[in-house]
Amino acid sequence: MSHISILMENQPGALSRVVGLFSQRGYNIDSLSVAPTNDSSLSRLTMVVKEEESVISQILKQLNKVIDVVEVQNLSDIESVSLEIAIVKLKITEKEAKKIIESAFPVVGEIINHKDAFVMIKLIGSNHEVDDFLLSLNKQKFLEVTRSGLLGMGTGENFLISESETTIEY
């Protein structure tokens, strides 16, 4: 598994160029998360891809060639932290929900909505932890889940920030 972080221009079409590199080679993206950054002209994209190392190294090279891609970082190659956020909808009482949250460790859970007979719980944990937690839920009562995909960031001085613009004359 590789956990890849990409900084790209916040432009229409940029995401499809990145995703296209995977789909045209028949590779599946396990999870994908995209959002603007503190610099509104840039988006940060984080993805998990389960492919062999040689495939990943080739894909990283191809990603670097995409004009809209500003920086690429393989989080799996450096020291990094990662986590996933999920929202689960269950047909249970609030009391039952609290009980589930208490037993959810190491996943951190919180009730964020309660309407009619349904409770929504916010979960934070590693993706394995979230996987395990979802497996443990009673299927009859577990109705819906949305997951952020695995987010991540290099530790310490492993930055993923944009270099200054280069001026090209010719």
Add this chain to the structure above:
Amino acid sequence: MKKESGGSALIRALADENVDLLFGYPGGAALHIYDAIYQQDKVQHILVRHEQAAVHAADGYARATGKVGTVLVTSGPGATNAITGIATAYMDSIPLVVISGQVASHLIGTDAFQETDMMGISRPIVKHSFLIQSPEEIPEVVKKAFIIAKTGKPGPVVIDVPKDMTDPNHLFDYQYPKDIKMRSYSAPSEEEESNVDEAVSLLEKAKKPVLYAGGGIIQGNASEELKKLAKIMNAPVTNTLMGLGAFPATHENFIGMLGMHGTYEANMAMHEADLIFALGSRFDDRTTNNPKKYSLNAKKIHLDCDYGSIEKIINVDVSLNGDAKKILNQILNKIDPKNIDKASIDLWNNEILSWRETHGLNHDLLDKKFHQKQILPQQVIQSLYKSTNGKAFITSDVGQHQMFAAQYYKFDEPRKWINSGGLGTMGFGLPSAMGVKFAFPDEDVVCVTGEGSIQMCIQELSTCMQYGLPVKIINLNNRALGMVKQWQDMQYGGRYSSILYEDSLPDFVKLAESYGHVGMKVEDISELEERMDECISMKDKLVFMDVYVDPDEHVYPMLEAGGNMSEMRVSKTKKTF
């Protein structure tokens, strides 16, 4: 400061980019742009007969000149017709800027008349693409498009222009930028000294080196540096199909093209080498045969401007990523002729010569002793070589004729051999010859083709008449789709599935004449050379020379599928394995 509309700004930007020729075809979504073309005289528009031909013509122009080729098509079918041309340029890394009209912004996504998602359709076959979102950004986008197309690993760039972006009533102040600011895009440059040192050390140690040069040496204008390196090392040089002319074919160190239909000696040398220096070539599957069995005893150095091409197929010992000319100069500055193992390399060159003597292609097939009843396609190429003194620009289509031209026309200069190597696009030959002829009106420009390929863009005979383009078309007519037939002979028990025309071929002489050109038919070897001279000497006429060649001839050598580089068929009956 003169105000411009989006349409006139687009054309003015092309003029500011020193574009002299714009190949295209008008249509609804591009009409404002065409009106702007009418009102100026700096950029000449060339009206082709099919958008695919517009892109191939611009592509031929780009390959021959080293400049960016420029295309204008309308939306919908205009854009989709251009796709094959764009993919052709993409696979061979040819710098193009393709401007496509698009339906007005408010209609995008509504299935409007002649709407197609050009950004989406072209995405996997462009280096980059732009959708114009405001008329004011047009000058900057054009500047970026040209820089991206031309620098680094060149490639086609699409600019999709919705009709409202070119509205003649919306005027703005025009200024063409001198430079542009881009994040994360920079042109390749020199390589780190330590990597160059490693490469030099391998080059100096080599006893059986091969310099394996591809199209990147042509694109990178590094032929002179390659010649210097070959001279210092006295090393054999092979060129890829795309690299023909990067190193002079008549040079004593040249061992011919390598690969699928490469020479016996070049493929043997690749197999037996102890060092392969790949220069601007990408270990394409047509040049490696089975990568698992590829030149297992050789150390490998790979120089490429595209980092993504390095270790994509073949792992290497030293990678040199950057500008070919600069890096070769770094090597030339460091390599010490005293350290080169000249004695071993002399032995190696002799070994290669002995291979050439067994199965080489160095026979003069026009010699009377080779005369048979039917004309051999190879004889036609040798005759063409003689009649043009080896100096012509040769464009080709795709198939057996392409391989014969590559094998038998000895290209001594870069940019003279114009063919669709990567995509293998039939129909490329005639329109690309037009582009070359526009750029070099006083040079001989010859399209070597077959009766299959030529019919894929034959409508361009009309364009050639309109603009007075006296290109020469040498049609190797074997009355069948020859390369497919060869495979069906070799691998499908001679079951000729869908390769014959059943007496439906046109009379090419009359066809050429109906467009106002000269047609010629040659069936007898005894008149081949004379008619060829006659054809080439008609400097101001397009001549279509229809040469009936032996329909049963195969292209050899041919690498055996799945084998290593030494496993070849060298004739219908002989193989090396």
